[in-house]
Every structure is written in structure tokens, then in C-alpha cells.
Amino acid sequence: MSTWLTDTLGIEVPLVQAPMARVSEGVMAAAVSAAGGLGMVGVGPTASREWVHEQARTAGGAGAPYGLGFMAWALERDPRPLEAALETDTALVSVSFGAFEEPLRRAKAAGKLVTTQVGNVAEARRAEQAGVDLVVARGREAGGHGRDEVSTLPLLQLVRAAADVPVVAAGGIANADGLAAVLAGGAVGAWVGTAFLCCRESVFPAAARQRLIAADDTATVYGRVFDVAQRAPWPREYGGRALRNRFFDEWVGHEDELEADTEALARYDAAAREGDFDVAVVYAGQGAALLTEETAAADVVASFARAGTVTPG
Template sequence: MGVRTALTDLLGIEHPIVLAPMGGVAGGELAGAVSEAGGLGLLGAGGGQRDWLEREIDILRARTEKPWGVGLLAWALELPTLEWVIAQRPSMIMVSFGDPAPFVQSVRAANIPLAVQVTTLSDARQALELGADVVVAQGAEAGGHGEGRGTLPFVPAVVDVAGDTPVLAAGGIADGRGLAAALVLGAAGAVIGTRFEATPEALLSAEETAAIVAANASGTTRDRVLDVAQDSAWPRRFTARTLRNRFTDTWHDKEDALRFDSIAKEEFTAGVDRGDMDYLPIWAGEAVDLIAGVEPAAAVVERIADEARWALNSVRTNPGTPPD
């Protein structure tokens, strides 16, 4: 039996667990497995490359008939792509990182729940004013791109301004204790990314997965090194948390110099092309401390749900002694 929240009621899912739409990680196999286990699997569609989406949605639909969704990057998204995604009838569309305003009307007109991921309180207010059905409050502990707010204080701040709109917590959540904490903070569920990287369904190599399992939070870094090395169009305001490697250690806090160093960029590209772990980007958050091994995605969903129920029941039955 799942934990019932405003999110589970909205989407008709069993557990308030959402797969983060991680680019290069969350494909059809992983999203389908999370949905089939009772959570909500989101495809990490980025700007919406059509051939990738067609392939991965076919894979996802073969895995499950339960609700699923698509995550898209606002700064890279174009309306024709969004309209195509809408035509696939996902159960939710999440838009992150950039101005969601150009896309709200199309999603709402299709009667598809729209989630907007935010990293600041002002962005949360904008999402609410635009009519987002769900607001995802992402803290800086998250892997991949984000900003500087900590999850613990950020989530309740967003909950306070959201009113009846469900809020999801994201960033640093990898087990049932984290999900339970998010629910206690007033969230209706959690968006979980890094933990699902260590699953056989993730679109990662065995070497990348092993690196995530072996890592700890001190082995992550948040900067723009990898974006600059790739001449990425990611907006400058968003830094990225990844596993540290030799290249990130060399160029951390030296992004302005890297921008004009063509030799270093060529070295980086060559290293990535040959799969060299001294160069390869591995997006991962501080929750790597909580990952002890590789598990099937369904087992991760079920364990997190069970742990959350246990944690919530433990708080109810043994709340501790109040202060004098």
C-alpha cells in the first residue's frame, strides 16, 4: 500500500516517487520500470530530439501501461517539439531551467498536468502565477544542473507560497528517510535522480555506474567546467553537480580561462570520445553517499516506499520528548 498524497491523487499513481528526467540516463527502460513499480517515470528528453523520443517512448510503452511523463528543458525547447510531445499523451510534462511561460498554454489546453521545476523562490512564484499544476523545488544537493539553495530550507519556503498546488522536493533524496522528510516538510512527493543512476535500466555504462556506487558527496563538484569545455548553450546561471575527475579538478574555478583554451577543449573531447574516466561527465548529486550497490529500478521504488512508510510511522508512534 502506498503513501497517498496530492501527487498520487493527481496522477493516479501508487507512490509519491518521481524519476528525475536526467538527460542521458532516464530513457524508456528506466522510466517504464519506475512507472510500472508505482512511481512516475519521466523521460529525460532535454530539448526534445525527435528520433530519441520516438525510440524511447516506444520502449517505455512496451514496459508499462501505467502513468508516465516527459521532462523538457525550457531554454532548449521549441513549440513544435512540445506539441509533438503533447500528442503522445503523457500523464505529466515537466519543464525545467528557463522561462516556462511560452509553453504553459499549450500544455494546459491539452489538459495534461504541468510541473515546473524551480531553483529560486521568485521562479516558484512565477510558476504559480502561470498556473503550474505541480512545482518542483530543487535544491543544490541535486546532481546535474541547478543553483545554490539547500533542499531542506527551500522546500518548505516553496510550500508556503504554493498554497493548494502540490510541491515536490528534489535534491539529495535517495531513500525512504529522504522521502519521508520531504513529506513532513509539506511536499507531496519527491523527485529522485542519482539513486536511479545505479540501476541496470539507466542509460549508463558499467564504468559510470561503478563510479557512482563508489563515490561519496565530497567526490562531487558544482561548477560550469563541463559546460564550458563542451561550449554548451546552458544558461550561465545554472551550474552543474557532477562527480569530480582530473579535468574538473584542473579547471574548477577557472572556467573563464577554459573558455579560451582550445587545446584543453580538444583534450576534453578526445577523452570523452574514448570513454576516459578522467574526462567523462557523470552527473551525480550528494546522495551518492546513500548508494551501496546496483539494484533494479522497481526494487528501488519499492524499498524507498517501504522505508518512507516506516519512517513516518516511527515519527507518529515515537515523536520524542518535547523540550521543557
């Protein structure tokens, strides 16, 4: 399959494994890139320069291109992880969720391809103005953080109409049918997180993977409960999509009370340490319902590559 994305990055499958902090590190990115997609390392808000260098070395170990993904609000507090990234040979830098303009300008000046995930048309226009090489149209079905405003299919059409840059679609794209659908809709590729959550190369706990395998189509919820529980200073417009659990049901609508409840916060911390996912978060998108088993990242990439043979129903 050849698209602007495969030609520009020199990859075989128009598939980006989305950056996922605490899930996709160098080992996972290397496995995806070796299999013909673009693997990305998710850089979290507390990452050090050394960690970025180490993960980049591992990701690049496959001898194939890879990417590094950042949160804009975290770089405002500490820009050093991005500075470290610009010293690596990463092909793609993504900076999303907040003031992405300045970090992307710096990454572009350092010769990197740059992108950001957008959740509405105004954000897509900002991305185009900032000079992104490609824009990720991320619908509300997606796992992890982002806007809960527009779904993937309308967003793809809207962003294609509004911005004159290549568009990669994200949110709920979980197999070859999904990839074929967005390619038919004019996307140059798909940006996929949830479908990689049960890969053995991820650093996701086994108990969390089991929850995902058991998840059905209505298993995810969107909100700020887990951000408050984790004392994570996400801007309010970027809530998270995750598996619904007991803790979410207890606190949804009472986020301000949770913030002040030291006993409940301590209970959350203990559950996160112990891997008790009735309380602790498992970020995932609506595509989680399609996860059926633990697998290898290369098998996930190969299954998406079959998009080239999907015929319209």
C-alpha cells in the same frame, strides 16, 4: 501511501524518477512506472521528434502513466521536441531552467499536467503564476543542472509558504528516510534522480556507475566547467552538480580560458567518447554517497516505498 501526487497521477508510491537526459530513457521510465512510481524520460537539447515519439511509446509500454522532461532554454532554440510530446499520451510535462511559461501553457492547453523545477522563491512564484499543477522545489544538493542557491529543506518550507500549489521536493532525497522526511514537511512526493543512477535500465555507462558506487559524501562539486567543456549553452545561473574529477580541478576558476583552449576541448571530447571519467563528467547529487551497487529500477522504487513504515527517530 496516498498523497495528492499518487491520487492525481494514479500511482502507488509518491515518487517521481526525475527526467535525466542521456540517463533516463523510455526503458527506465517504463520500469519505474511499472513498479508504482512515475518514470520520466529526460529529453536532451538535440532530441528529434522521432526520438521523443519512440521513447514515449517505450515509456508507456508498461501501461502506467509516465512523464517527459525538457530544458526550457533548449525549447527556445527548437520547440519541435515539445510539439512531439504533446502528441503522446504522457501524463506529466516538465519544463525547467529558463523561460518555462510559454511551453507549459501549451502543454496545459493540450491537457497535460505541468510542472517546473524551481531553485528559489521568486522562481516558485513565477511557476504559480504560470499555472503549474505542481511545483518541484529543487535544492542545491541535487544532481545535474539547477541553481546553487537554497538547500532542499529550507526551500521546501519557503515554497510551501509562498505558493499555493502542491510541492514535490527534490535534491538529496536518496532513500525511504529522505522520502519520509519531505512528506512530513508537507511535500506531496519526492523527485529523485541520483538514487536511480546505478539502475541497469539506465543508459549510463557502467564505468560511470562504478564511480558513483565509490563516491563518498563530499565527492560532488558544482560549477560550469563541464558545460564549457561540452559547449552546452546553459544559462549561467544553472550550473551543474557532478562528481569532482581531475579535469574539474584543473579548470575551475578558469572557465573563460577553457572556452578558448581548443586543445583542452578536444581532450575533453576524446575522454567523453572513451568513457574516461577522470576528465568526462558524471552528473550526480550529494545522495550519490548512498549508492552501493548496481540494481533494478523496481528495487529502488520498492526501497522508497518503505517510507510508509519509517518511524520518527
